Each structure stands twice: as C-alpha cells, then as structure tokens.
Amino acid sequence: MPTYTAPVKDMQFVLHEMLNVTEQDVEGYSDLDADFTGAILEEAGKISSEVLQPLNVVGDAEGCTLENGVVRTPTGFKEAFDQMRDGGWTALDCDPEYGGQGLPYLMGTAVGEMMVSANMAFNMYQGLTHGAYSAIHAHGTDEQKAKYLPNMVTCQWTGTMNLTEPHCGTDLGLMRTKAAPQEDGTYKISGQKIFISAGEHDMSENIIHLVLAKIEGGPEGIKGVSLFIVPKFMVNDDGSLGARNGVAVGNIEEKMGIHGNSTCVMNYDEATGYLLGTEHKGMRAMFTMMNEARLGVGLQGYAQAAVAYENAAWYANDRLQGRDVTGAKNPDGPADPLIVHPDIRRNLMDQKSFVEGARAFVFWGANLIDRHHRAGDDDADGLISLMTPVIKGFLTDKGFEYATAAQQVYGGHGYIEEWGMSQFARDARIAMIYEGANGVQALDLVGRKLAQDGGKHVMAFFEMVKSFIKENSGDEAFDKEFLEPLKAASKDLQAAGMYFMQNGMKNPNHALAGSYDFMHMMGHVCLGLMWARMAKAAQASLDGGASDKAFYETKIATGRYYMARQLPATAMHLARINSGADTVMALEAANF
Template structure:
C-alpha cells in the first residue's frame, strides 16, 4: 500500500522564496503571505493524504460500472467528492460572482498537484468541471453563466468536454456530430463522442457537457464547428432540474489506468443543446478549455512522478541489500539500505531533480497566467501560449519516465500490485496522450507557437533568460554550477530556433522532424532556469543564517545534479535537430 505526504515545505519555498509571490505586481498576490499559503496548502495536503489517497487503490481495483445506463463510481468516491465540495476546493480560483473563492491560478495549481498525486482518477472529475466553467465564463452569455456556473462552482453539477469521435481525434475538422437549429433558438444535437472522461457518473446532480458539433450549411472543416452546452438534465427557468435530455452513456472504456474515472462513449440522440459563443467559432471557445486542460495535464505528469518518488525513496531507505563498497553503513544489520549504492542514488536523484524542477516550472507558469489574466498583460499571454505545449509535453513525458524510475527502485516489488508503484506508471501514461498527444504538442510548438506574433514570445523568453543571467553575473558562488550551464543550454535552444528559421521554409520536414527534440530541449532549458532561480533563493537563505540549513543545502545539491547530469541533454537534442529531415524521411513507407 502506498502513502502520500503533500510537499508543503517545498511548495512554500517556491512560492515564498523563489517566486516571492507577495511582492509580485499582480492583483490579489498581496494577500498570498506565507501564513496564508501555508494554511491553504496544509489543509489541501490533509485532504489529499487522508481522504483521497486511501481511495486511489480502491478506484484502481474496482473501477467504474455501467448499470442500466447509470455509471457507478468506486466505493468512497461520492463521499470524498462531497468533502471536496464542502471545503470549496472545486472552485478555489473561480469567479466569486458565481460562488468561487477568487484565488489566483497559482494557488489552484499548487493544491491541484496534491489532489492529483493522491488520486489522479478522482481529481479528473473536478478538473474537467473547472475547464468547462472556464469556457462558459469566457464565452457564454450572461444568462448561461447565471444558469450553470453557480452550481458548477458548488460542485453540485459537474462538466465535461466532448471532442473526439470514432473517426477523428486530432483532426477535429472531420467531426460529424450535427446540431440542427430549432425555432426556439436551441439545437438538436445528434452524434457519438468517445473517450469522454467523467461523461456519466453518480457524484453530481447534473452533468454539463460541452459538445463540438456542426451546424448544417456551415463551412467545411474546422471553420464550420460550433460549441454547445448540452446538460444531462435540462434546467427550468427557476433553476430547478427538468426532464432528462436525450443523451446517454453507451459504454465504458476498459483502460490501462485511471480506472476510477469513468471514460465514456456518449450518444446524443437529438439532445437539446445551447450554442455557446459564436456560430462556427466553436474551436475558439473550446481552446479556452483545452489550453487550461493541457496545463493541468502537465501538472498531472509531475504529480504522479512526485508520489511515485516519495514511495521509491521510502523503499530505498528501508530495503536492506548488499554492502556499501566504501564501508559498512549498517553494522548492526545483515546488509545496508540500498540508498547507499551509487546507481540507486543516481536513480533517486533523477526523480528528485525532475519533480522539484517541474513543480517550480508549473508554479512559475501559473504566475504567468495570473499576470496575463489579472493584469491584462499581452506579453505574458504570449509567453504562456508559447510554453503550454512544453508544460504539457515535456512534463508528462518526463513524469512518466520518472514513475518508471521509481518502479525500478523497488526491483521486483515494483512490478507487483501489492506495492502500488505499477499503478502510478499506468495512470501517468495517459497524460502523454490525452488533450493532444505529445507529438501534436511538439508540432504545435514548432509550427504555430515559434512564429507566433512574428516570434515575439520566443524572443521574449530568450530575453528573460538573458536578464536573469545578467542580474546574477556577480554571484560567484553559483556561476559555475548554475549560471554557465544555463547559458550554454539557452544557446543550444537559440541554435535550434535558428536552424528551423534557415531550413524550415525550404523544407518543412526539416523542422517537423526535429519538433519533438525541440520540445524536450526547451523543457530542459526551462527546468535549468527554475533550478538557477531556486539555487539563488536557497543560497540567499543560507547566507542569511536560515535555521533549516539542511533543506537549502539539499536544494543546492539537487540543483547541481540536474545542471550536471540532465541539462547537458540539450546538446544531444540540438544534434538531432540539426541532422534535419533526411534520417527521418528517407525510408519509404512500404519498407517500415
């Protein structure tokens, strides 16, 4: 049986020392003092550890069941969901005008990590609702907001996103679901959607589906798609629930992981739908939800890595096997704990340095979102748009790799269900696939985000790194171990960008063949930047005589490991990118 303890101290270090959130010029951040954030994080950690994590194995073992059109969630899920709603965790950063608590996005992401680490499948129900709320809030009419958002914020109603159909996933221009206009201004929605997470369940009174569909007579392809609100139960004028809509769950998917979440085939048989946003502009509205979802999926990636690392570390500290080659460390026992062995320590430091760097990257990214939304900062909006595929793709790829490393730490025990590590591996795997596969993320990054706005966002990122290096160039204690490696990695990223500019126009395959490596190169530079920032904060605390010196020294040692053992991967990725399209495209399709 696995355990989970929320990393409150580490999150506090990032928020209060690395980011110094209270001093940021962002509305609402002045309230994020250390006592407040610690209280919120500790309470979230308590719910995660005591309520959600004990249900993680239950959800995996029991899964969901479909009985006469009703989906039953695993034992204990409904009561746990009620606890989440009562605590206000379902709408931490939602608009207070509709019942939310109005906290910054950075706090929702920080607590969301804990809930996802504790029970990823469970947290998906709330996460999808949050995304649907965001789409309605951004694109819905005032009447739609008043009708749906208060109940969704309270958690009494949940939400979904319905995109994929049997014949189309990434290419949404192939959607066939129809939306036929009615005289009363509503639409009749007919079609089938697949892989709909939380599409049907027994934890809320109503489920508000956001459904992409095509209005007859509209443009072909992606330009002819509209977005509709299709509630499970229609809502009466007084806000009460009316008759059941003409939609149903046609089946549950049998999946590799996240068994506790109901992944449904949804059938719409002339269901009543309400247009959200403009006709034929559905993708614009849905991308509000999709982009948020991609950031939260990135969080899922390192959240599963975090809980897996915790359990691997505990095992390595307790498991006795062999003797330290430099001398016995446990003379009173039959063997030394495996953490004394260099390769086990290498494995654990790969995990630790990724998890802590990824946490900093995600929380820093959340502050960029807050700056974009709360300050109306166009530059910040461009930056987070650029970084979204990196946050999603890199953090989920490396997050999955980290769960495998954690499983490996346990040896044969990691392969058994009894110890629980194999569930983290299975659950983490989906994060590399849904909300746009990581291959698609890399293509989006290179083909759309790099040239966006004339390249201003990527140039802004380079300037950000350059300014960081310039501001700390006199820091002799950290220059060799942190600043110089970051500078070298940043130059690799710039060289890759220059290669795409030089080769991409005359041979697009040259850029696309290197897109996945570019996403990882970019991710490593981002984590290198985060570790440099954390090192500066840790060194400052030591210089100021911090009482918990061991914590800060451990932070520096972990950061040095990343900069020496992980960040040099940028050179490998650059070499692959500069090899161009020829190694990838030469082999004829028939000869694979």
C-alpha cells in the same frame, strides 16, 4: 501500499522565495502571505493524504461500472466528493460572483498538485468541471453563466468536454456530430463522442457537457465547428432540473490506468444544445478549456512522478540489499539499505531534480496566467501560450519516465500490484496522450508558437534567460555550477531555432522532424532556469541565517545535479535536429 505526504514546505519555498508572490503587482497576491498560503496548503494536504490517497488503490482495483445507463463510481468516491464539495475545494479559484472564493489560479494549481498526486482519477471529476466552468465563464452569455456556473462552482453539477469521435481524434475537421438549428434558438445535437472523461457518474445531480459539433450548412472542416452546452438534465427557468436530455452513455472504456474515472462513449440523439460563443467559432471557445486542461495535464505528469518518487525514496532507505562498496553503513544488519548504492542515488536524483524543477515551472506558468487575467499583462499571455505545449509535452513525457524509474527502485516488488507502484506508471501514461498527444504538442510549438506575433514571445524568453544570467553573475561557484550550464543550454536552443529558420522554409520536414527534440530542449532550458532561480533564492536564505540549513543546502545540491546531469541533454537534442529530416523520411511507407 503507497503513502502520500504533501510537499507543503517545498511549495511554500516556490511561492515565497522563488516567485515572491506578495511582492508582485497582481490582484490578490498581496493577500498571499506565508501564513495564509500555509494554512490552505496544510488543509489541502490533509484531505489529500487522509481522504483521497486511500481511495486511489480502491479506484484502481474496482474501476467504474455501468448499470442500466448509470455509471457507479468506486466505493468511497461519492462520500469523498461530497467532502471536497462541502469544504469548498472545488470553488477555490472561481469567480465570487458565482459562489467561488476568488483566489488566484496559482493557489488552485498548488492544491491541484496535491490532489492529483493523492488520487489522479478522482481529481479529474472536478478538474474537468473547472475547465468547463472556465469556457462558459469566458464565452457564455450572462444568462448562461447565471444558469450553469453557480452549481458548477460547487460541483453540484459537473462538466465535461466532448471532442473526440471514433474516426476523428486530433483532426477535428473530420467530425460528424451535427447540430440542427431549431426555431426557438436551440440546436438538436446528434452523434457519438468517445474517450469522454467523467462523461457519466453518480456523484453530481447534473452533468453539463460541452460538445463540439457542426451546424448543418456551415463551412467544411475545422472552420465549421461550433461549441454547445448540452446538459444531461434540462434546467428549468427557476434553476430546478427538468426532463432527461437526449444524451446517454453507450459504454465505459477499458483502460490501462485511471480506472477510477469513468471514461465514456457518449451518444447524442437529438439532444437539446445551446450555442456557446459564436457560430463556427467553437475551437476558439474550446481552447479556453483546452489550454487550461493542457496545463493541468502537465501538472498530472509531474504530480504522478512526485508521489512515485516519495515512495521510492522511502523504500530505498528501508530495503536492505547488498553492501556499500566503500564500507558497510549498517554493520549490525545483514545488508545496507538500497540508498547507499550510487545507481539508486542516480535514479532518485533524476526523479527529485525533475519533480522539484517541474513544480517550479508549473507554478511559474500559473503565475503568468494570473498576470494576464488579473494584471492585464499581455506579454505574460504570450509567454504562457508559448510554454503551454512545453509544459504539457515535456512534463508528461518525463513524468511517465520517472514514475517508471521509481518503480525500478523496488525491483521485482515494483512490478507486483501489492506495492502499488505500477498504478503511478499506468495512470501517468495517459497524460502523454490526451488533451493533444505529445507529438502534436511539439508540432504546435515549432509550427505555430515559435512564430507567433513575429517570434516576439520566444525572443522574450531568450532575453529573460540572458538577463537572469547577466544580473546574477559574479559569484564564481554559482556562475560555474548554474549560469554557465544554463547559458550553454540556451545557446543550443537558439541554434536549433536558427536551424529551423534556415532549413524549414526550404523543406518543412526539416523543422517538423526536429520538433519533438526541440520541445524537450526547451523543457530542459526552462527547468534549468527554474533551478538557477531556486538555487539563488536558497543561497540568499542561507546567507540570511535561515534556521533550516538542511532544506536549502539540499535544494542547491539537487539543482547542481540537474545542471550537471540533465541539462546537457540539450546538446544531444541539437545534434538530432541538425541531422535534418532525410534519415527520418528515408523509408517508403511500405518498408516500415
């Protein structure tokens, strides 16, 4: 059975040696000294490893059950949810005005990684609630915020997002769910939504659904979509719960993974709804939740790879198979451990270098969100907007790839449920699909984000890379091992952008056919930048006489591996992009 140990030391390194959080001019960051963040992370690590992780296999084996319109969660989930709630973990980075602790989003992200690694399906209940909280906090009236947020902060009430319909996934303009205006200012919501995570369950007193629907008589297509608050139970003026609303679960979806989360078909039968934000501007309000969710899904991708890697590394050191070709390393035993074999090491180094680079990338992204919200930095907002499809798409693609790579280390045992490795791969798979499938993320990146604000943000990113290289050159080894590969990869990325500019206007398919490769190119360049920054920080600690030399030397060696073995993939992606759309579009539809 898998285990989980929270990577507190590595998180502390990213927070305090790469990001230097206490030196940043962001409200609340001066309080984030190493003792304070360490205490939070240690406690979060304990609840993750001791409470949530043992329930991961329980949730996978039992799943959720529908009984007389009520969804029962797996054994132990409700008690663990109560423990999370009582410990204040759901309120970590929420607004103190509504009962939150007011910590930066960055700290919520770090704690979130631990809980996703420990039990992804369980963490989704509070994770989706946080997204719904954020949407109401950003777009709700003062009355709506006072009515719903305090109980959502504590997860006495949980939240959902309802977008998808049976005939309507990415193309939300096709949705049929209707909202009929009422004389009292409410709306009657009627329709069906599918794939609704945590749509119904037994762990909270109420569920606050955020539902996209079209107001009768509104504009056609996506321009006619509005967002509504639709509570499971009506909320009285004094805050008490009233009658059951006209919303019910129709079925629980049978899924490949995340069995412990109740993914529901939700039926709305003239349910009472309250407009959130402005009429026909529902996508604007929903994207507050969607963008947060996409960052969270990118986190899910690498967090599943992280726990899978942890277990694969243990197995490789424990399992005896074959002999080291250079000489026995375990001469008194019948064989050497798997870790001696170069191909096992290659596999594990692929995983390790991705996980640690991805962690730095997501923490940096969370830092940009804090810079925007807490320091009014609009450039940070533009940069994280550019990075969001990369974080979501690249990290979930690679997260699934490396979860299955960890499974490979186990050989046949990786395919047997007894060892638990298949769950990481099955759970990771959904992250490539929901909150906008990764192909859509690539289209968003190339079709919208590159040109956003006249290309200002992508040019700022290129300048960031260029400036880092210029400011940190001069050490021969660092230049050769980190800066030169980063410079070459950045040039590949710029060349791909130039190809789109020169050819995309003539034939948009030339850009769109290369969008997926571009998303991966940009992901590699971002991780390359993170690794260069981490290597620089690690070397500074070594030069300063750090006591834990092994940690910093390992960090640099892992970064060196990424730059040599992973970052050159940008050249392959550029070659694909430069081949254009002709080969992609060559076949008639009937010939597939």
